[in-house]
Amino acid sequence: MNQNYIIPNEWSIIEEGFDKDRVMSSESLFSIGNGAMGQRANFEETYSGPTFQGSYIAGVYYPDKTRVGWWKNGYPEYFAKVLNAPSWIGINVIINNEILDLNTCDTVSDFKRELNMKEGWLSRSFVATLKNGIQVEVKSIRFLSLDLDELGAINYSVKVLNDDATVVFEPYLDGGITNEDSNWDDKFWDILSVTREDEMAFIQAKTMKTGFSTCTFMQSTFKMNDEDLQIAPNVSQSSTKISFSYSANLSQGDTFSITKYGGYTVDRNHDKYELVTAAKNVLRKAQDYGFTALLEQQKNAWSKIWDMADITISGDIEAQQGIRFNIFHLNQTYLGTDPTLNIGPKGFTGEKYGGSTYWDTEAYCLPFYMATKNQSVARNLLEYRYHHLDKAIENAEKLGFNSGAALYPMVTMNGEECHNEWEITFQEIHRNGAIAFAIFNYYRYTGDFSYIPEMGLEVLIGIARFWNKRATYSTAKDKYVILGVTGPNEYENNINNNWYTNYIAKWCLEYTMEMIAKVKSDYPSDFTRIQEKAKISDNELADWKNVADAMYFPYHEGLNIYLQQDGFLDKELITVADLPEDQRPINQKWSWDRILRSPYIKQADTLQGFYFFEDHFSTEELERHFDFYEPFTVHESSLSPCVHSIQASKLNRMEQAYTFYLRTSRLDLDDYNHEVHEGLHITSMAGTWMSIVEGFGGMRIKNDQLTFEPRIPKNWDAYSFKVNFRNQIVNVKVNQQKTVFELEGDADLTIKVNDKDITISPDELVVV
């Protein structure tokens, strides 16, 4: 870990003391979001020190130019940039004509930030002495409403401590924003209008090229020492910005406060010509409820989320804080209500990585949303890919595959590939497997087969056709090989026979054949409809079977392990333990060629396959592969430690499992990978949830049955979690002595615990 300033607390993320070097990290960690929009924890008042300003709107992106000198055929035309949106949170604070700026104040004391995860708000307080000698106490609290998801609210107060003073609040909207990751000083927004009506202000803006229309809005009210105050503002306006200036004369000890409402209305929800009207409606509602009632609603909304999604840990406050931080941010990013949205790897906390949808969604996020939300949320995630099937078929055509082969994009916003490193875009094709696996996993978990005949089988056929063509016959090996791929371990590129890729390809072919047979026999009318489009012949199926049956897997007889890829053993096999600390993270210290020819594994690769297909392998096989690969794994992907934690739990290596758990759950809080200032790792947070529920709890679905093999780290007193299994809620509480199960539901449920059937009845505790 590389930082430890976050104060351990069960329900809150807390920072005390002001340190300029921490500002950008804290801006990431204290980010807030409500599924529809989100923002980094930038200060409301001016801050002239190093900062990464970011406000983001779900689904709004920009197609950045990708054409460079070393262009390659098949590259997508654009890279989908997560766009920094016009900002509505700003409030300049001017005290006796001096601007309040924590970077230039004489002194700052009693600085505290809190992100209250239980109730869903962010607060900040400090005492500052300005250069002009005026000392003020400042308190702010803000949140993005879950109930009114176009609305955010800020309460910001200034108390003058040592003298009388004139205090000016200057709330503003700013459309003159750029992207942190912009390389060519490009502008991404057309500002269409900057208008006001009374004390409401609006900036209408449209993204260039993609043409997403938005209205950013604000309105403020004021109090002096808890009394409402009416002040006539001075208005200042430019082509990209509007601000209202409210001035008040304070006597020593007075508190002047502003409540600012703001947010975005967007054409995803409204007619693009009605965005100002919609914004007025939001502001009217906000004024009607008032800040206190809105905050109360916020607490209630979060309470409902926590009721289902919370995981408690007792006896280890850092572990507790870690898991809640993960669950909190997942819910801030994606609530599953809009089937056109997905789960971006940085959520609303940064700009790195374009696009919103990666294989992370299927491989990591789906289990979390399946177990902690209504089943429709998981189905929405699956349907998202069904709606992109045609584009996946087009994508495969660009790479020379036809006859309905589908290659889902590595990164997408709307189904089109929007990333272009050839070794990723063209070669990290294992993503197709995760999408098929998610269909299997959804059915396994929810028992809802309907998605497969209605939509999923078409997706599976497209994917199977891709694998069938992508595998080629090697005369030398008399086997089918898959050449030129990048596996989950992105520290290898253009390798041959990545075991994970070959394995999931074979599985996809076999599973699709199985599902075709099932739909054909059990859902004949669906099958007829699908067959009209797909025109699968017996010959084609025979060809799939040939490829699946004769798939090649690199294996070393002496070591008795599958090799991550052909030639892995030719590397200099120096373990991570022998790699000097000052060389890490290698992705920040080493050139790419050095990384590629090293044995270091960015993230679980062979072990990811053992995770997906654990029933296919014995515990002894798992142990051999874990012992071989773990020493070379640097976990420089956020998606890695969770899988290793689960596998260590399965091998009953609880100390190791716990270490990986801390690494996944506090990856950002403790900044293991030296990069938290860029934003949080949202999708891997679902992996943290898995490392408790599937790792420690040992939860699986086997033969339609919920099963557990509970374990507990030795330094924990107890932990508990809940899962929604086929609309019955199972509460699990594990301590060092026993496990207690409790059911919220209508009917009895027979589960398996450590290989024994246990029947639990609604609202009755079962102790194992």
Add this chain to the structure above:
Amino acid sequence: MNQNYIIPNEWSIIEEGFDKDRVMSSESLFSIGNGAMGQRANFEETYSGPTFQGSYIAGVYYPDKTRVGWWKNGYPEYFAKVLNAPSWIGINVIINNEILDLNTCDTVSDFKRELNMKEGWLSRSFVATLKNGIQVEVKSIRFLSLDLDELGAINYSVKVLNDDATVVFEPYLDGGITNEDSNWDDKFWDILSVTREDEMAFIQAKTMKTGFSTCTFMQSTFKMNDEDLQIAPNVSQSSTKISFSYSANLSQGDTFSITKYGGYTVDRNHDKYELVTAAKNVLRKAQDYGFTALLEQQKNAWSKIWDMADITISGDIEAQQGIRFNIFHLNQTYLGTDPTLNIGPKGFTGEKYGGSTYWDTEAYCLPFYMATKNQSVARNLLEYRYHHLDKAIENAEKLGFNSGAALYPMVTMNGEECHNEWEITFQEIHRNGAIAFAIFNYYRYTGDFSYIPEMGLEVLIGIARFWNKRATYSTAKDKYVILGVTGPNEYENNINNNWYTNYIAKWCLEYTMEMIAKVKSDYPSDFTRIQEKAKISDNELADWKNVADAMYFPYHEGLNIYLQQDGFLDKELITVADLPEDQRPINQKWSWDRILRSPYIKQADTLQGFYFFEDHFSTEELERHFDFYEPFTVHESSLSPCVHSIQASKLNRMEQAYTFYLRTSRLDLDDYNHEVHEGLHITSMAGTWMSIVEGFGGMRIKNDQLTFEPRIPKNWDAYSFKVNFRNQIVNVKVNQQKTVFELEGDADLTIKVNDKDITISPDELVVV
């Protein structure tokens, strides 16, 4: 081949008839240059159809931004762009108020272009009828002076054929140019001043970032029907452009002509504050000589070049035209007089590929310049790399190598790497080998050992140290392996144990050890000086020997061939003959992943090694490898067919050798690779020369002796070439019956012809 409009001619490139679709190809083919500057064959008058405007100055480049989202550690900060320079050739022609523009004329007839390679000039003539009905006959001739290499001259005349007319010539300078390959509408030039003095005009401009200062200049004179004419111009001037407008009234049958002088003075040759003064001097000289005398000088200068460099072919006019086209463009690009310049792959004919120096220089160009110029030219090319040794050491450090290991850049302008595709920049490390081989080859050919103790040994030590570290020990193979490389065949990336790379690495280590021993014993004071810096220990040398002795080479026992790399035989081995024609060139039709996993070879790779080290292998071995690899080779690199031609000659497969000869010599004339509009392939033109001299002529240096095994394609009557071997000029003339040798020199020379010693004396014909 993809075009055949160039009219066969022994000494000229000729196009007849105007075809808008050919304009951009012809702009490349008819390019002119004089080593210091060059230009595409753009029309002088306005042309509104598709055109690629390009004027280039030797050594002037721009460091384009390379930072993109998928940045990787170790990437260079910039990509050296070949910069389009301010243009001086433009002459707007206005006839009765209508602009002459071949794209909009009513009719164009009798269009003819000629690039006279013997005399070094470009001419054009046509008859055009304008929309206003005036018919004119236009003739132009232009050249870039070899003697005054800052000067170009144009003679342009308009004869009105069918009526009286007012004709205006508007010669101009234009600094408002952009690059054809610019992606972000960047500007690369700061225009410092646009000035005039009398009828001379000057644009002073500086490249952004690199700060190269240039002055573009012009001055014109006029004639009416061969009588000098003084006309007062109207001047028009903007911040980037200046034009003079000269008007004359012509009676039917009158000819109005302009002689325009122009060019560049640059701070490579002058103080940057003296560029205008220098330009005035050039213009004064031009006026003093006059167009006719300058053209006469030009003919003489080219005559001297041809006297040494010409290759004659009788009985095959297309083959004759092809070889002269290659020799002509090589000399237009690089004359060897300035040791800071090098040979860019597109010369002055286009912008593709940044940087001026590739391994092409050492591997392909050096033999041509060694044999057709004074020995100092080849030595200049070697010294160029010596001067970049420190930067090559820094470059290796960026990739994690230290202790003096040197990795020369893949592409450079000043010694710094300036290209960034990781698979090239970091992995195409075989380039280091070609630089060492050139040292060996220079000594072998010239007999001048002095470069090695004075400079070359330090270069060799840096290179050997790199190979020693870059090879790693594979426990699995009990051999040294070189993982993660791109070989000469760039249609494979990140491969393990590229045979060519491993072979040249081993050779570099052994050759360097040999040279260290020789310098130590024969040049002790040089050795002491070098050893003070290099500090080579016996342990280090022992380590090199270990690596060289135990280098791994992939080999297939059944086929009895070295494999291009590990795993080559796992590919679907479908030969090029079975690849549908509509799929080619694959680099324009296929996505990169598809190319990578195919067996198709872009350019000679294993066979390139057999070319460099032919003494190490038997003819039978060569034949086996040729038969295996040639069927998979698509020759989509210009550097490929020449090597295959040489190897086919060696195997006495003259029909195949001839086919490859045509492909290399007429690659651009017949546009084999569908890309001539982007510019010519300059460096491979030296390969064309090799395919005659080393291929058909079978010239080699063996044991300090010049040897030949002459062969001749069956459709040729005869061919001849000259080589400067250690300051003696050997003339070789081969026909179907015999070979005739003639020596220009002071002393007898014993050469070997078909393994027999033959002594030739000055100016005496020897017939074999």
